[in-house]
Amino acid sequence: MLFWTTIKVALKSLLANKLRSFLSMLGIIIGVGAVISMLALGHGAEKQIMDRITSMGANLLIVRAGQHGRRGVRTADSETLKLEDAQALLEQVRGIDMLSPIVQGSGQFKYMNNNKRSSIIGGAVTYLPIRNYIVERGRAFTEGEVDRSARVAVLGPATVEELFEDEDPLEKNIKINGTNFKVVGVLKAKGDQGFFNPDDQAIIPYTTAMKQLLGVDYLREIDMQMARGENQEEVQARAEAVLRKRHRIQPGQEDDFNIRNMAEFAETVVETSKTFTFLLASVAAISLLVGGIGIMNIMLVTVTERTREIGIRKAIGAKNRDILIQFLFEALIMSALGGLLGVAAGVGGAQAIARFSTFPSVVQLSSILLALFFSAGVGIFFGFYPARRAALLDPIDALSYE
Incomplete structure (x- = not known):
């Protein structure tokens, strides 16, 4: 089959089962949305922290009495x-x-x-x-x-x-x-x-x-x-x-004193903020993997349901590669579309959370591209096994499948 014909068949198959396709994408939507929201809020918090540190003064050195954090000595008491x-x-x-x-x-x-x-x-x-x-x-x-x-x-x-x-x-x-x-x-x-x-x-x-x-x-x-x-x-x-x-x-x-360098302080705070943001995004990314498992399960069910169709396609000349690409594209389209919807949900969610919090949300293009790339990768990774299983079906066994 031609490349575009393969894509057309994949889209037609997904549209034939709209509800099931949407439910399969739901995990990806939630995962991408959560990742985008966490990264946006993390970047917003980082920007706000940097703005606040900058507002404290440029090229600032602060001398305080006491050894801060050592042996229980507090600067306020010295x-x-x-x-x-x-x-x-x-x-x-x-x-x-x-x-x-x-x-x-x-x-x-x-x-x-x-x-x-x-x-x-x-x-x-x-x-x-x-x-x-x-x-x-x-x-x-x-x-x-x-x-x-x-x-x-x-x-x-x-x-x-x-x-x-x-x-x-x-x-x-x-x-x-x-x-x-x-x-x-x-x-x-x-x-x-x-x-x-x-x-x-x-x-x-x-x-x-x-x-x-x-x-x-x-x-x-x-x-x-x-x-x-x-x-x-x-x-x-x-x-x-x-x-x-x-x-x-x-x-x-x-x-018996300590000197704080604002540049070092800013670097420490930003590194802490980035670590916290990474941890939040990593936790959110777990739902992406769960969404990928959901896609794999649905694709396995789809392969079983369409066993006779696969047999017919092979009987009229479809190659293993054509079947593999078709089912792989179905998984990829679901994950990519889920990723796009997830980006929209994530941006909206981040803006909504920012309204009720003390820091803004900053949605970066790199975060969106990373989330889309990751969601597409999840679709390919978890869609490969069902697609390969469909491609390796014996046409005679497939045609006789009830």
Whole structure:
């Protein structure tokens, strides 16, 4: 038989049993749909994580007190970072463009009859540009206000919404832990980052936070933005050397601080996200294999039902190859069509899930092509045995089959 005739016969056979063909494809549809959905959501989560890390600041090095994750020491409980450390880093480490000492805490915020608890960040005037914060309304605090420990605050939009509702917050006084602060600016929204909501906080001069609000003489962390073109590892090594010397840490002793490199942090997070996405997609791909087994079972039944037809075709000149191709194409068409329907279902499913989750779905062309290729491969793999069985039938036995 001619090639196109073989395909035509295969399609005619599938259309003659529409319901059975659809049920055979169902496993492939579900499998491909699940794979596409998981990959889309995984890529969406990865993109969101990268956007959030980028929003934390470019070329950022974060110095924190304590050895994070070692011997139970937590950075929040250590008091080894001082203002003098920040000044030494700025003066002695080549390659630092901007630096901000940071103290952090939380407090009770009050305006009129509205109360809420929120984060308090004490930083220098450089803190906002280092962390890519944009003042949408009003202004940031000034160097002069830092020097005189002024009680001024830049609020996140979520904090403003809860405290002021529809009222303009600029130049209004609020109480933070009972102390009056004037609102001088409102940040542009960044969105909740899961582990921290940058839209729900007050940023004040670090001098004010240390002396008047939190009552501490140590820093929570030191944020450093490197100059363009600087090598992160080299700048980090210089910073470590300065701090080890200042803290009188002997060779072989562990640091009493840790420095986080945002590039390394981003790489770690992305690798974790990719691993998680791969695991989810692998679990979803199992249903593809189940769908392939379903196709093989149906094809075996089909071969049995059409034994006499196979015998007749062989009797009038059809070769084993023609029979093999015909049944193989039937399996391939079912899996390929199931793959296409699965892609549509997967894209729709990913969009639907994204509406009710905190991260978007990102459907990549490579994911679609991979799913279609895999579904076609499943069809060929699981369709080969029934097709071969049909091709090897003896025409005499096939014609006498009841």
